[in-house]
Amino acid sequence: MRKELSVFSFKDLLELYPYRHIDKTKVDKIGRLSNDLEYTQVAGKLTDMEVIGQKAGRRLVAHLKDDTGTIELVWFQGISWVQKILQPGHEYLVFGKLGFFMGKPQIAHPELENYSPKNADGKEHLEPIYPSTEKLKSKGITGRMIGKFTGELIKKLSSKDLPENLPESITQQYKLINRFDAFKHIHFPSSELHYQHALRRLKFEEFFFAQLTIQLVKIDRQRFSKGLIFKKVGELFNDFYEHQLPFPLTGAQKKVLKEIRRDTGSGHQMNRLLQGDVGSGKTIIALLSMLIAADNDFQSVLMAPTEVLAQQHFNNIKELVKELPVTVDLLTGSTSAKKRKQVLKNCEDGSLHILIGTHAVIEDKVIFKNLGFAVVDEQHKFGVAQRSRLWKKNTTPPHVLVMTATPIPRTLALTAYGDLDYSVIDELPPGRQPITTVHRNETARPQVMDFIREQLVLGRQAYVIYPLIEESSKVDYENLMKGFEEVKSFFPEPKYWISMVHGKQTAEVKETNMQRFVSGDTQIMVGTTVIEVGVNVPNASVMLIESAEKFGLSQLHQLRGRVGRGTDKSFCILLTGQKLSRDARERLKIMINTNDGFKIAEKDLEIRGPGEIEGTKQSGALNFKLASIIHDRTMLEAARAAVEKIITEDPDLAMAENGPIKSYLQQQKGKTVWSKIA
Ligand code: ADP
Ligand code: MG
Secondary structure: OHHHHOOOOHHHHHOOOOOEEEOOOOOEOHHHOOOOOOEEEEEEEEEEEEEEOOHHHOEEEEEEEOOOOEEEEEEOOOHHHHHHHOOOOOEEEEEEEEEEEOOEEEEEOOEEEEOOHHHHOOOOOOEEEOOOOHHHHHOOOOHHHHHHHHHHHHHHOOOOOOOOOOOHHHHHHOOOOOHHHHHHHHHOOOOHHHHHHHHHHHHHHHHHHHHHHHHHHHHHHHHHOEOOOOOOOOHHHHHHHHHHOOOOOOHHHHHHHHHHHHHHHOOEOOEEEEEEOOOOOOHHHHHHHHHHHHHOOOEEEEEOOOHHHHHHHHHHHHHHOOOOOOOEEEEOOOOOHHHHHHHHHHHHHOOOOEEEEOHHHHOOOOOOOOEEEEEEOOOOOOOHHHHHHHHOOOOOOOEEEEEOOOOOOHHHHHHHOOOOEEEEEOOOOOOOOOOEEEEEEHHHHHHHHHHHHHHHHOOOEEEEEOOOOOOOOHHHHHHHHHHHHHHHHHOOOOOOOEEEEOOOOOHHHHHHHHHHHHOOOOOEEEEOHHHOOOOOOOOEEEEEEOOHHHOOHHHHHHHHOOOOOOOOOOEEEEEEOOOOOHHHHHHHHHHHHOOOHHHHHHHHHHHHOHHHOOOHHHHOOOOOOOOOOOOOHHHHHHHHHHHHHHHHHOOOOOOHHHHHHHHHHHHHOOOOOHHHHO
16 A cells, blocks of 8 residues: 555545545446446445456456346456455445446446445445555455545544644635645535535645745745855946847846846845747847856856757857957867867866856866856756756856746746746847748648748748657658658759758768858758757748647747747748647647747647646646646636745744744655755
8 A cells, every 4th residue: 555555654645635526325227327427336236256267367257236237347356355355145335437348337346345225325425436556456455445544544633633734814815624624525525515625725735835835945045045246247248238239138138137137146046947938039148147247257158958059059159259358168969079178178277258068068077167157048847956066066056047948837937946036038029020830731742842932032041840759760760861852852952952950960960051051051951850949040931840740839839939030921831641630730720820939838738738848747846636737727826826925924934823834844844855856
């Protein structure tokens, strides 16, 4: 029982919640069972019981009869145990998943208990049904037995054992029943309404304490972790801002820059999550922040998820700062040994101001003289463990800015990454035209290619992307190569030139191909999702995605974000086969209907559920027993508001009214995972 259901204590048992309740007085008539019932509860006499079959087919078959018909009960496991406890001739109440075999009703591995018409009456409560596993069932621990243990336990407990942990102001404001009653009624409600009240109360509690704990950790860190102080905004920043900045910042960019400036001057270490839709202009924020660091004699590092992107940032930033006395260099997995040695030396002696690279930059061998600012680009899935590797790169930890690859809804971001401060760029640079997205069938390929040709004639460039499900998949590469040849047949050299980038190329080949596309030497970029994030070629105006049904929503949105980065009208064409699943259709529809990354993230969440949202798995902050961040969003917001109010008014939880929270947290101490994650 311990391992199977992770029940190790009374508290765990109490928190092993029933997944449904049944009304014992409601018994189905066997003769009237129909296909559309998923579960059934029947009562009757066990007429016979017999082991039949051999080896894997060996099973125990019994029959239960009421005044309307007979149902077959069958066990494949735990046979000897069932044989021991069941007695033909006795009456049983049977519950389980209803199936039909050759038109006859059947329940495999049913739950049973002794039945006498008497015990059907007089019961006040609905009976809870608990999760059990086949293994437990075979040992005789059925869902119903768990109910018995829990029932015994609750009888012994009083409200002193489960004291209120929320202040009265909150329980009143949100009309929550008290904690003890909630536990009682979630297991043994006397009516559906009681159950709903209990559920509401406990869900709120889950949301409330998850967010409170993470907020307290944050407060603690802000109070006790010393941060490097960037005293001034100096010449480098000012010179760049006034003379080199290629465009005026948007209001949203300025706002974020101010937030970063405030943090870095405050004496606290900054850990900030910067959310912004694709193309909203996050990179320049990173660069401006790094210049402030350099103004204060600190080094900076910028880490990107792919080599292609790291290389692009390097080229880009080097070009942007070429008039400034700032040194920039690149370190990735494919940097030559000689070059690496030199980069490491420059990091260590402090002569390098800005290091750009892939994960290679957080390796232990990379030692900085005085690292002050670290940017993690396009990757909110960068967990606390990795962040702490960056922290350790200086005796006082550097400020950390994490820039997201895909935006997620605000409440979710605040829950999943609540230990980070939060900034958002909610405005695109001026002059952007919305990207037009269409869905076309493969049979329309010639017309699609004609359309691309028209764009190329206008001087624009195009991407053609093929799915790469697995980095090692041979089939995917064959498709890519076939696709490349096909594109070539539509766009023959020397009239057109095509670049190709994929994961199996060396960094050097990738870079050459990328550069030819960036400089306009090639008009078409054929590739896999290696160019998914970050790549910035403003002159590209068409994104053609082959087998678009194979991509997830956030990937499609990221890919689409490669176009529409300049002022030209851009297009995204989703090419698919004839046969599409319902989910795939839904995804395509969403892509066609909106360009807004935050809205797409919402939809993605609805379709796939929170577990699939990148990065939230590691965060663990979204694993609730009862509450659901999708279906209980309003409550999540409410709990969040309540937490915020308390934290602002009483960060130490010193006020008498917050006493219940404080004692609960103390009692929980050591049991929570948050203390470890922080
Ligand atoms: P992302 O947020 O996706 O990382 P980038 O930082 O790559 O976006 O910026 C996208 C494009 O927009 C780049 O070409 C960049 O130069 C341009 N850009 C960024 N900020 C502005 C601005 N304020 N005005 C005009 N163009 C901008
Ligand atoms: Mg970017």
